[in-house]
Amino acid sequence: MQEAIINKAKELLADGRVDRVIGWKKGEFSYDITPAVFETAEEIDAEFVCNDFTSANVSKYLVKETKKDGTVLAFLKPCDTYSFNQLVKEHRIDASKVYTVGIPCDGKLDPEKIKQKGISGIRSIEKDGDMLKIDTVYGDETLKISDAMSERCLSCKSRKHVCYDELIGEDGDVISSNRFDMVEQLENMSAQERYDFWRSQLSKCIRCNACRNVCPACTCEKCVFDNDDSGISNKAAADSFEENMFHVIRAFHVAGRCTDCGECSRVCPQNIPLHLLNRKFIKDINSLYGEYQAGADTDSRAPLTDYKQSDCEASVVHERGVE
Amino acid sequence: MQRIGVFVCHCGTNIAATVDVKAVAETLKNESGVVFSTDYQYMCSESGQNIIKDAIKEHKLTGVVVCSCSPRMHEATFRKAVASVGLNPYMLEVANLREQCSWIHKDIATATEKAVILGRAAIAKVHLNAPLTAGESPVVKRALVIGGGIAGIQTALDIADAGFDVDIIEKEPTIGGKMAQIDKTFPTLDCAACILTPKMVEAAQNEKIHIHSFSEVADVKGFVGNFTVTIKKKARFVDETKCTGCGLCTEKCPMKKVPNEFNMNLDNRTAVYIPFAQAVPKVARIDPNYCLMLKNGKCGVCSKVCSVGAIDYKQQDKFIEERYGAIVVATGFNPIKLDKYDEFAYSLSPDVVTSLELERLMNAAGPNGGTLLRPSDKTHPHTIVFVQCVGSRCDDSKGKPYCSKICCMYTAKHAMLIREKYPDTEVYVFYIDVRTPGKNFDEFYRRAVEEYGVHYVKGMVGKVTPRTDGKLAVQASDLLSNEQLHIDADMVVLAAAIEPDKTARPLATMLTTQMDTNDFFTEAHPKLRPVESATAGIFLSGACQGPKDIPETVAQASAAAAKAIGLLCKNSITCNPCVAHSDELMCNGCSSCEKVCPYGAITYIDKEFRMPDRTTAIRRVASVNPAVCQGCGACTVACPSGAMDLNGFSNSQIMAEVDAICK
Numbered sequence: 001m002q003e004a005i006i007n008k009a010k011e012l013l014a015d016g017r018v019d020r021v022i023g024w025k026k027g028e029f030s031y032d033i034t035p036a037v038f039e040t041a042e043e044i045d046a047e048f049v050c051n052d053f054t055s056a057n058v059s060k061y062l063v064k065e066t067k068k069d070g071t072v073l074a075f076l077k078p079c080d081t082y083s084f085n086q087l088v089k090e091h092r093i094d095a096s097k098v099y100t101v102g103i104p105c106d107g108k109l110d111p112e113k114i115k116q117k118g119i120s121g122i123r124s125i126e127k128d129g130d131m132l133k134i135d136t137v138y139g140d141e142t143l144k145i146s147d148a149m150s151e152r153c154l155s156c157k158s159r160k161h162v163c164y165d166e167l168i169g170e171d172g173d174v175i176s177s178n179r180f181d182m183v184e185q186l187e188n189m190s191a192q193e194r195y196d197f198w199r200s201q202l203s204k205c206i207r208c209n210a211c212r213n214v215c216p217a218c219t220c221e222k223c224v225f226d227n228d229d230s231g232i233s234n235k236a237a238a239d240s241f242e243e244n245m246f247h248v249i250r251a252f253h254v255a256g257r258c259t260d261c262g263e264c265s266r267v268c269p270q271n272i273p274l275h276l277l278n279r280k281f282i283k284d285i286n287s288l289y290g291e292y293q294a295g296a297d298t299d300s301r302a303p304l305t306d307y308k309q310s311d312c313e314a315s316v317v318h319e320r321g322v323e
Numbered sequence: 324m325q326r327i328g329v330f331v332c333h334c335g336t337n338i339a340a341t342v343d344v345k346a347v348a349e350t351l352k353n354e355s356g357v358v359f360s361t362d363y364q365y366m367c368s369e370s371g372q373n374i375i376k377d378a379i380k381e382h383k384l385t386g387v388v389v390c391s392c393s394p395r396m397h398e399a400t401f402r403k404a405v406a407s408v409g410l411n412p413y414m415l416e417v418a419n420l421r422e423q424c425s426w427i428h429k430d431i432a433t434a435t436e437k438a439v440i441l442g443r444a445a446i447a448k449v450h451l452n453a454p455l456t457a458g459e460s461p462v463v464k465r466a467l468v469i470g471g472g473i474a475g476i477q478t479a480l481d482i483a484d485a486g487f488d489v490d491i492i493e494k495e496p497t498i499g500g501k502m503a504q505i506d507k508t509f510p511t512l513d514c515a516a517c518i519l520t521p522k523m524v525e526a527a528q529n530e531k532i533h534i535h536s537f538s539e540v541a542d543v544k545g546f547v548g549n550f551t552v553t554i555k556k557k558a559r560f561v562d563e564t565k566c567t568g569c570g571l572c573t574e575k576c577p578m579k580k581v582p583n584e585f586n587m588n589l590d591n592r593t594a595v596y597i598p599f600a601q602a603v604p605k606v607a608r609i610d611p612n613y614c615l616m617l618k619n620g621k622c623g624v625c626s627k628v629c630s631v632g633a634i635d636y637k638q639q640d641k642f643i644e645e646r647y648g649a650i651v652v653a654t655g656f657n658p659i660k661l662d663k664y665d666e667f668a669y670s671l672s673p674d675v676v677t678s679l680e681l682e683r684l685m686n687a688a689g690p691n692g693g694t695l696l697r698p699s700d701k702t703h704p705h706t707i708v709f710v711q712c713v714g715s716r717c718d719d720s721k722g723k724p725y726c727s728k729i730c731c732m733y734t735a736k737h738a739m740l741i742r743e744k745y746p747d748t749e750v751y752v753f754y755i756d757v758r759t760p761g762k763n764f765d766e767f768y769r770r771a772v773e774e775y776g777v778h779y780v781k782g783m784v785g786k787v788t789p790r791t792d793g794k795l796a797v798q799a800s801d802l803l804s805n806e807q808l809h810i811d812a813d814m815v816v817l818a819a820a821i822e823p824d825k826t827a828r829p830l831a832t833m834l835t836t837q838m839d840t841n842d843f844f845t846e847a848h849p850k851l852r853p854v855e856s857a858t859a860g861i862f863l864s865g866a867c868q869g870p871k872d873i874p875e876t877v878a879q880a881s882a883a884a885a886k887a888i889g890l891l892c893k894n895s896i897t898c899n900p901c902v903a904h905s906d907e908l909m910c911n912g913c914s915s916c917e918k919v920c921p922y923g924a925i926t927y928i929d930k931e932f933r934m935p936d937r938t939t940a941i942r943r944v945a946s947v948n949p950a951v952c953q954g955c956g957a958c959t960v961a962c963p964s965g966a967m968d969l970n971g972f973s974n975s976q977i978m979a980e981v982d983a984i985c986k
Contacts, residue, residue, distance in 0.1 A: 067940065090911065092912075220909070221909055221942075224964065229975070231974075253963050305919050305961055
């Protein structure tokens, strides 16, 4: 797969169809991978990588990349295409400056999960059936793939690319996923239990802002949390409860626009299940205003910025919030 | 730093009885920026206003907080007062200590505490207020009346009389509404058609009135003085401009078994039809659900017999756009459906009818040519039982909680007319109360009882059972003599509750007007502004606002017309300066605000910006047209980056208020 992708990138660069390529670059370890922009075939040969750890969603990087001259080639996994569409819809990406190539994905691995199994000193990882063969400095280890798979990939919503100029491999389908199971568990808690759950989770937050910085829905020219005039940034520092509200406010800001790509939880160094806040909104929007998937297209009107006579009355929404 | 004056009103005892106003004035004196604080019995009085004016001059106030009634009452009064001494009127804030505090609390200590909090919030807001200047926008000199019943017709006639063009949109193929279906009118017993049809003709002949029959409102944009309305002219498959209303097509149409809605489905009409003889416009319509040509492509008789070639089987719905300065809603009412009332056997026996059906049964143009006959066997009924309040004054979910207001009177009318014409008929009226407040109404009812010998029985009918011999067994209780009654009736007439027309709710949404829980339009003030909606430029006429009889409807229709004329007379109206604007440096150009703007006030422009690194970049940013923006604030909520803000209600002002309340 990596070879086909690299060849495609070099081919498009060579014939001048694109000027830059956005993909992933090797890090210090095989699982330590970051998004990167490549301008030459040499750079690609040297550093380009696409493997079981290239989870990062590169769509958000196109906000900046499409402000520059020239066309950029982006390799998009199915879930990334939803983010890409949503950004096009919000006029944050100039789609005419992007050449998108859809690449298949059957789930990415989470290095944190592997480490949690007590496996360290990883040198390389190879798939073997439904098992992983891990070569570590302390010897060979094996692990079931499902035990190492990213949480978000275990509840994958779609293997279908909702947009692409070209596709490598076969396109998949939208899949019926179990992604709302955990939200349901939270809903079944008492208000106090739920409050305690979120306080304990959100208290871990170190306000590194990684979730916001990686989120493809968080592309504001100036985030309200960075804007002293908004009066919000000072507030967040007032006490620990206000601090916790950061994530709740952020979830409100991306409500109806979040495509559920799961990047927020992936990058959280404290492993806070932030995606659950967004999923709660998605579940509520689906049940109150009809099924809606942000980023599934570029022209439909999102439920929260649209009004239909069939929309449920505000009182119904209100009643659901009352315990 | 602002220099703020606080003025606490007693409102007689309205506020002072529950709120310690002196303590409020005293406590608020200590708030930052407050340089003067006082209380007075009636701030809205001339002397009260003078206290404010004098304080502004003496203490060089830059901001004013009046703690009084709802700003809906006297904000305008106080704004004028502060403006008269040179302060910008938008430097004033009203803290609502009456509707939101004294009226809803009993305990003086807690109400006083809350009053202080509300005052604090207003002070916090004034600190961030900025002077605003209102612009002006022109008024389109044309009115729209939605609904062509007696209410709509009267409103249109009055507006046209004042010299303004007015359009009537009527969803049915003819104007006339419910009054056209009524036989006689109370309390004078004159023929409804005889007094209505001259008005219909007058409307048709008036050059200023333009009737869009068989049309609906598809979309409403804009605001007071400048509404843009899309009218859907539904396909009637007959060219209105050609049809002469000769009626030949209706005679020749082979499809003769179509339920006739004008006669409450008690007889049949043809597939191509003119609703009734005096219809305006007198133009035929083809009912596509029954027309053989439109259904199967086989027939075409009407087209062959039409000498002017008016039949057009290919006609499509047409949309036209028109601009109006004022809109009058006159969507009227309907009797409720009675399918839930099994106890009265309405769906079991054709001889159980609603009052409106009885109107048609008694009408000369009705199914029996004006002779009252039982629908089942066309014989004269000798015992008729009227049941009042069917679905009115109901506390269960089947009916309506309100009194339908017209039933007592029309039932007295029916009873009287029947006794007059058929003296051998016994008439029973079962009632909860008889309500006759109106000029000559009680006299009318007493005549029914005293002169015409109608049996009025206080009590409710419990059950109506159709018997095999064709009679209706009526079981009822007489509450005054406390006995059970069993009456063998030939007919039972149900005074069904009335409800607003089903088109009213979607219309209210389009017009952004308010409705009550029963879907009646809400007036701006129940006593002082009864014909205006809370949305500027939208007026209410007739039963869409609440149950009404014809005299009341006509009076309200003329009142609504007067209000509309008052608006159309103006060349321009003062705009609201509290409009939205976008901070272009923060705007993402995401289009969220554009999508939620109900007025189409937001557009996007590509604008060149100097970036921090001395380069220039072209960015897509939102731009608000202040002449179109109505300051609803929907955009400020939708904006993810907080770039959209509202003058007079800025995000920071609202945050300051919330902070002051939560302090």
